[in-house]
Amino acid sequence: MARTAEGTPGAPHILIVGGGYVGMYTALRLQKKLRRELKRGEVKITIVDPNSYMTYQPFLPEAAAGNISPRHVVVPLRRVLPKCTVRKARVTELNHEEGWAILQPLAGTPERISYDYLVMAAGAVPRILPIPGLAENGISLKTVGEAIHLRNHILEQLEIAESTDDEELRRKALTFVFVGGGFAGVEAVAELEDMTRDATKYMRKVTPQDLRFMLVEAADRILPEVGPDMGKWTAEQLRGRGIDVKMKTFLQSAVDGRIELSDGSAFEAGTLVWNAGVKPSPVVRNGDLPVDERGRVKGTEYLTIEGLVRAFTAGDNAAIPDLTQEGMFCPPNAQHAVRQSKVLGDNIVRSLRGKSLKPYVHSNVGAVAGLGLHKGVAQTYGFKVKGLPAWFMHRSYHGAKVPTFNRKLRVLADWTLALFLKRETVSLATVEQPRADFELAALADAKPAAKPKEETAA
Template sequence: MARIAQESPGAPHILIVGGGYVGMYTALRLQKKLRRELRRGEVRVTIVDPNSYMTYQPFLPEAAAGNISPRHVVVPLRRVLPKCTVRKARVTELNHDEGWAIVQPLAGPPERISYDYLVMAAGAVPRLLPIPGLAEHGISLKTVGEAIHLRNHVLEQLEIAESTDDAELRRKALTFVFVGGGFAGVEAVAELEDMTRDATKYMRKVTPQDLRFILVEAAGRILPEVGPDMGKWTAEQLRGRGIDVKMNTLLESAVDGRIELSDGSSFQAGTLVWNAGVKAAPVVRRGGLPVDEKGRVKGTEYLTIEGLVRAFTAGDNAAIPDLTQEGMYCPPNAQHAVRQAKLLGDNIVRSLRGKTLKPYVHSNVGAVAGLGLHKGVAQTYGFKVKGWPAWFMHRTYHGAKVPTFNRKLRVVADWTLALFLKRETVSLATIEQPRADFQLAALDDVRPKERAADQAREPAA
């Protein structure tokens, strides 16, 4: 039975579902524009998210490769939103007509909370296809936890290859498959290939020539965000580094770690990274909100939810019309999400004050991608940049855009130290089973007692 949370009567309550780009930046905007009202308790803002931090996702490939500490790519919500209520929980049900949501906290029974304004900013999750073995053996790169796991897993595969003479086991461990040729997939394969190449410098049996990296893309090109020319150049650069780029190719099976591709290839792989698209978070479908054929919330140019009052949306989980391109929708990237969130916050304030809402209009300024240390590709404002200058642009842009001065300083410190210190290539895979040694020690303590008891029960000869 859901428990009704205590609420202050009279004050409009703004519920933000999701603490990612849109959720955090919307709350920051409201905190700035409504600072007096929030201080007086005349307005309340609540953010509900399974994590109490916002993840700066463009830095996840670098975090997985060890260029940035994972702690520095997340922003604690409670620290930056002191005037808002942050709840680490999941929204499991919504009824916007009646203005309530069911929230499942970390522990205890679910709670029913009422609200006056809704912001659906739950973001996106990986879009998995019904490929045999994918769910069991694949991993995505959308969370900081996945970045940490992927780094430890890849380095552990090198350790396996270094410690065995079994040729088949070595080949499997040193084969890394990445599916998806968009930003996430290309940056992930490039950064991790760079890291593993560095790691082999300290090994005796594993060499860079032993590594096998494969990028699988269903379309006929990679990195469509930077244009066909830059995408072609990127593919040539990756192939020049020994990465096998397979276009017009599909993953058909990954059962028991055996990769089967549509081009007829079949081989064992110790690592399978899936970055082939995203879909709106499940809570969107459970909320009774209007959605399109892709499962995204139907939004308007004013960042309101189509057909509903006092309901807003933006970001990856929303289909927002792109007013600069007729018939198109805004792409699901950070560039749009941050700008949408600021306008969304302003439009909520305008709604509270009875003013006219403003439409969202933004022309895409381009894109930048990192391809490992000192390597990158970019297309911004019509200019095409590649190599070291593009890498520098990538770091400059994202270093400026990562939220809070605290995080900017920590990220720049990581990059600066990397200029003078060698990259750390130590696997900490044991952190994923922290109680294993403890349990083994406990088992060792039990075994002598069991043996003694068995001996006591044995009849004398």
């Protein structure tokens, strides 16, 4: 049975697929611009996402390193979007020509809802290459769950090394391989190396010299967003900290934790982090939307979907022409996603009111990256900054951009406390299997009690 959003019968229904950057910021913009219509029930907005929160991804490396509480890098959608309907579900089928979508909720049967306007903002997922052993042994850093797991896993590897005298096992546990030299990969290896080095201060058998961190990048440089000079400086800084930076190198195999690289090196590693690019969410292919050879929804400079009416798209799952560079598309980053969502929201309002749409035009203002506590690199408005000033710029920028005043205060509190208190380096690996001890106790109770031996007569 079809299910429609609540509101005045016949009111335009806007369906937003995805609650990430584009989805949440577009809904916030619509809430602001259409507050009177929403209050009177003259417009309906529904957001569909497998999660009921938006993740501020630039903070995931810091959350994994323990600088920020994981709860503070997510924004509850229902709290910031009280005028919208938030559905925690997946879109399994979509027919824009007829204006309906099939949703699969957490439990129960699929539901069909109708809509008038579509915003495809499903975002991106990790691009996993067909490398032997990668799917079984690798982990990405795209979600808050992965950040928590990666932190616990790395600290658990230190515990393994601290509790054994087996040199081969110790060497494997203390070897950490990060693949991908973009923002996600560089910030992840830098923050987690910083955390791991701190953790060794409280150990007797593991020293910073025992740690082996490696960054593997297929291109001839890292951090291309900050320019070749700053990318080279970053590589030198990482190497100075003992991180082995390998460029023009590919991961060829990771079967059973044995890493094999294209330069001929092979070794055992207890940790493999994969941050080598993203691809559009497979949700975009669950319907009749036009996609290009890379699986991106074909968009226009007005953030509409090519060839369709009342259909919009933006962000990582969309191919949006970059009007500042002929023949190029906007790169899939947060800077573009946030700015696109503002124009997208305004264009939906203009469409509702019968006005002409405005194109999305934005020139890149630069990039900033954190490289651990008090270390960073930045290139903005033509200026190159590194070290402590760049780290301060990184925190200032993202502290200002993280959504909601509530989250800004919580993140600022985490950072302030970190100035006076030591970093927590405790592994909570058991939270990932919370029923393990319970099941073990139940299994022990299920075994019949041993009968005492009968005493023999003297």
